[in-house]
Amino acid sequence: xxxxxxxxxxxxxxxxxxxxxxxxxxxxxxxxxxxxxxxxxxxxxxxxxxxxxxxxxxxxxxxxxxxxxxxxxxxxxxxxxxxxxxxxxxxxxxxxxxxxxxxxxxxxxxxxxxxxxxxxxxxxxxxxxxxxxxxxxxxxxxxxxxxxxxxxxxxxxxxxxxxxxxxxxxxxxxxxxxxxxxxxxxxxxxxxxxxxxxxxxxxxxxxxxxxxxxxxxxxxxxxxxxxxxxxxxxxxx
Amino acid sequence: xxxxxxxxxxxxxxxxxxxxxxxxxxxxxxxxxxxxxxxxxxxxxxxxxxxxxxxxxxxxxxxxxxxxxxxxxxxxxxxxxxxxxxxxxxxxxxxxxxxxxxxxxxxxxxxxxxxxxxxxxxxxxxxxxxxxxxxxxxxxxxxxxxxxxxxxxxxxxxxxxxxxxxxxxxxxxxxxxxxxxxxxxxxxxxxxxxxxxxxxxxxxxxxxxxxxxxxxxxxxxxxxxxxxxxxxxxxxxxxxx
Numbered sequence: 001x002x003x004x005x006x007x008x009x010x011x012x013x014x015x016x017x018x019x020x021x022x023x024x025x026x027x028x029x030x031x032x033x034x035x036x037x038x039x040x041x042x043x044x045x046x047x048x049x050x051x052x053x054x055x056x057x058x059x060x061x062x063x064x065x066x067x068x069x070x071x072x073x074x075x076x077x078x079x080x081x082x083x084x085x086x087x088x089x090x091x092x093x094x095x096x097x098x099x100x101x102x103x104x105x106x107x108x109x110x111x112x113x114x115x116x117x118x119x120x121x122x123x124x125x126x127x128x129x130x131x132x133x134x135x136x137x138x139x140x141x142x143x144x145x146x147x148x149x150x151x152x153x154x155x156x157x158x159x160x161x162x163x164x165x166x167x168x169x170x171x172x173x174x175x176x177x178x179x180x181x182x183x184x185x186x187x188x189x190x191x192x193x194x195x196x197x198x199x200x201x202x203x204x205x206x207x208x209x210x211x212x213x214x215x216x217x218x219x220x221x222x223x224x225x226x227x228x229x230x231x232x233x234x235x236x237x
Numbered sequence: 238x239x240x241x242x243x244x245x246x247x248x249x250x251x252x253x254x255x256x257x258x259x260x261x262x263x264x265x266x267x268x269x270x271x272x273x274x275x276x277x278x279x280x281x282x283x284x285x286x287x288x289x290x291x292x293x294x295x296x297x298x299x300x301x302x303x304x305x306x307x308x309x310x311x312x313x314x315x316x317x318x319x320x321x322x323x324x325x326x327x328x329x330x331x332x333x334x335x336x337x338x339x340x341x342x343x344x345x346x347x348x349x350x351x352x353x354x355x356x357x358x359x360x361x362x363x364x365x366x367x368x369x370x371x372x373x374x375x376x377x378x379x380x381x382x383x384x385x386x387x388x389x390x391x392x393x394x395x396x397x398x399x400x401x402x403x404x405x406x407x408x409x410x411x412x413x414x415x416x417x418x419x420x421x422x423x424x425x426x427x428x429x430x431x432x433x434x435x436x437x438x439x440x441x442x443x444x445x446x447x448x449x450x451x452x453x454x455x456x457x458x459x460x461x462x463x464x465x466x467x468x469x470x471x472x473x474x475x476x477x478x
Contacts (some may be wrong), residue, residue, distance in 0.1 A: 137287055138325035138384075142339035142391060143315030145307075152338065154327045 011204075018195055032233055039174045045113025046169070050120025053077070057125060057182035062093035062146075073121065080118035086179050088115055108180045115125060116173055117215065122205040123169060127162035160231050167224040171217055171235045178213075190211055238263045238395065238426060239284060244293035246279055253279045255450035257293070262424045266427045268437040268458075271447035272473060277430045281397050284428065285317045286310055298394065317344060318388030322400040324380040326372035332359070332383055333368040334345065336390045342406075345391065358386045362416055378409030382416055389420075396420065396430040434477055438462055 060070025093107040139149030181190030192209035196202035239261040247253040269277045282288040337351035359365040402410040445455040452465045
């Protein structure tokens with residue numbers, strides 16, 4: 001019993017060292033801001049890259065003269081989905097950007113954005129393919145061009161499949177950015193690690209970091225579920 | 238109006254259409270019947286190039302559409318309305334938007350003209366109260382009638398029907414066939430793939446029997462049903478009538 005109370009008060013001391021003393025919570029907050037910033041920038045880049053790749057694949061698969069576009073897209077997808085994002089991060093920062101004065105932060109969100117683009121492309125492709133082929137046929141049979149059919153008939157329906165999956169991709173991305181400390185960016189994980197090392201006591205800082213990720217992910221998941229329900233409601237079936 | 242010369246179509250080595258020659262006049266109501274897999278739907282879908290023929294020629298209103306550029310194909314499709322087995326209404330658009338989308342986007346009509354035209358057509362099929370509804374709020378028969386209206390809104394010269402009643406509940410088949418008969422009486426040129434022998438008998442000016450990728454026999458409906466020549470057709474009719 002005595003041991004237990006000592007353990008509890010010990011935990012309190014650890015907590016106060018890891019979080020309260022010297023306003024250390026500000027360091028977590030800064031790190032947390034960095035994590036969110038990088039995730040957000042990466043999502044934007046990922047969506048842009050993903051749309052371009054999906055467009056390449058789509059045009060390349062339908063137009064024989066432009067087949068090289070889908071070949072390019074497929075090579076990109078194979079490389080970015082076939083290697084660990086950690087290795088990609090190291091290569092981009094230490095090899096590709098080493099001769100350039102690019103901050104680690106930029107290299108970081110570029111890497112996660114380019115990586116995420118590969119997954120976003122597949123999300124978009126799957127979303128488009130899930131729309132019944134009869135929709136395209138109906139559009140074309142009325143005399144609409146393939147572009148009009150895509151923009152007016154297929155895409156509005158594909159968006160409903162794509163948006164929820166994109167939300168999940170964003171959630172995954174936030175967690176993946178935890179490795180960015182390895183190129184010297186002070187994200188929330190790195191902050192926790194640093195505070196842990198300063199006192200040789202990792203339990204509290206890492207626990208705090210984990211809880212922060214968890215809170216964001218849970219909130220985002222709830223928002224996403226709400227959003228999906230709204231999509232389903234406007235789906236007048 | 239439509240001329241088909243030695244039309245062949247293969248899917249991955251499997252030949253579905255085997256050298257079809259056919260001529261369809263303006264005002265004709267051609268009904269195509271035949272067993273599943275005989276190529277009737279593929280033949281119909283070749284007429285507006287939803288399927289690209291492997292070889293052969295298709296002429297429509299004096300133009301060889303099998304050699305036409307994409308732009309010309311789009312233009313000729315405006316003249317050929319098509320109705321599908323599964324309706325293929327656009328679920329994200331209201332009924333009136335389903336009908337006006339193509340005429341407005343293809344600049345055939347202004348938005349207000351297109352809406353007026355759509356409402357007139359809806360009134361004709363007795364569905365004007367559904368203008369603001371979404372497709373998934375309608376019954377199958379209503380959906381198919383809207384799909385017919387959507388095709389008519391482009392003022393086509395010919396209407397192609399690909400098994401328009403096959404996906405309907407039996408009690409809804411009648412309303413769709415009635416609308417199609419009405420269209421036929423108004424003089425629309427029609428090519429209809431169907432299993433509705435009653436419709437073929439009453440509305441068709443010509444009935445075709447397709448089997449194994451070929452048009453095996455065709456005749457005016459009276460002779461077609463009362464005095465079939467081909468053995469395969471006799472067998473088919475004995476099963477469906």
